[in-house]
Amino acid sequence: MPRVRLDLAYDGTDFAGWAAQPGLRTCQGVLEQALATVVRRPVRVTVAGRTDAGVHASGQVAHVDLDEAPDPRLAHRLSSLVPERDLVVRSVAVAPEGFDARFSAVHRRYEYRIQTRVADPLARRTSAFVPRALDDAAMQRAADVLVGLHDFAAFCKPREGATTIRSLQSFTWQRQGDLLVATVQADAFCHSMVRSLVGACVAVGEGRLGLAEAAALLDADGRSSAFRMMAAAGLTLVEVGYPADAELAAQAERARARRTADDVTAAAGA
Numbered sequence: 144m145p146r147v148r149l150d151l152a153y154d155g156t157d158f159a160g161w162a163a164q165p166g167l168r169t170c171q172g173v174l175e176q177a178l179a180t181v182v183r184r185p186v187r188v189t190v191a192g193r194t195d196a197g198v199h200a201s202g203q204v205a206h207v208d209l210d211e212a213p214d215p216r217l218a219h220r221l222s223s224l225v226p227e228r229d230l231v232v233r234s235v236a237v238a239p240e241g242f243d244a245r246f247s248a249v250h251r252r253y254e255y256r257i258q259t260r261v262a263d264p265l266a267r268r269t270s271a272f273v274p275r276a277l278d279d280a281a282m283q284r285a286a287d288v289l290v291g292l293h294d295f296a297a298f299c300k301p302r303e304g305a306t307t308i309r310s311l312q313s314f315t316w317q318r319q320g321d322l323l324v325a326t327v328q329a330d331a332f333c334h335s336m337v338r339s340l341v342g343a344c345v346a347v348g349e350g351r352l353g354l355a356e357a358a359a360l361l362d363a364d365g366r367s368s369a370f371r372m373m374a375a376a377g378l379t380l381v382e383v384g385y386p387a388d389a390e391l392a393a394q395a396e397r398a399r400a401r402r403t404a405d406d407v408t409a410a411a412g413a
Contacts, residue, residue: 144208148238149174149188149218151203153230155375156268160196170194170230174205177224181217182209191244191383192251195335197375199269202252202382206244212237241392242385246399250312251332252382255325255341255373270322271377277348279318285347286314286325288358289340297363298339307333314340331398338373346370 159167191204221232256270346352
């Protein structure tokens with residue numbers, strides 16, 4: 144039974160998130176329905192990153208186990224079964240041995256786009272509007288102190304049994320005229336973490352939150368109310384990174400190991 148890699152893009156505006164939910168239109172539900180139509184049996188898809196309602200993707204990755212190698216036309220056939228055209232399968236290929244779309248990944252990279260001063264109606268589906276002056280230099284300083292292996296409990300919606308310890312690999316801000324773009328990369332993200340990280344930086348950029356206060360959030364043991372979580376529309380998953388084929392299975396095994404507070408302490412002392 145070959146494992147098949149699917150590379151996807153979608154406009155999340157009209158989806159209730161990635162994960163299948165009864166009675167709701169979701170990315171997983173639409174994709175699995177299209178696959179079932181083509182292969183004529185129910186299938187289950189595993190995704191690299193479960194995006195929230197309204198969040199977009201240009202570089203999402205998933206896998207599915209099929210009965211035989213995929214037809215070269217499978218990507219086109221699946222895309223054509225989404226009449227709204229807001230989810231596209233960009234490519235389909237037999238995955239290397241040991242590949243797991245979720246656990247083999249070594250990073251996920253998101254971009255968050257903020258319009259300032261003037262709202263562009265053509266960009267309203269893919270960006271947030273903050274009609275205030277933002278100090279992007281201060282926002283970058285705040286981003287810098289958040290990078291590293293930490294417990295991000297202050298930035299995550301709690302989920303029973305899930306860890307909030309993550310390795311934030313990079314967090315940068317770039318101004319393009321009236322557009323501010325955050326690029327955030329981590330080994331993985333917990334629920335709503337990216338939008339919360341961006342929200343904390345925006346609070347610093349507005350002068351509502353000091354740099355020391357932003358840094359102190361890493362010591363919080365629960366979700367913080369010191370900033371507002373940003374709207375879903377500005378967020379796009381742009382890339383999922385994987386190691387060399389020979390390392391895929393080993394990476395999946397490492398990713399399944401739950402991190403603990405001891406890991407954070409060890410990283411801080413290194």
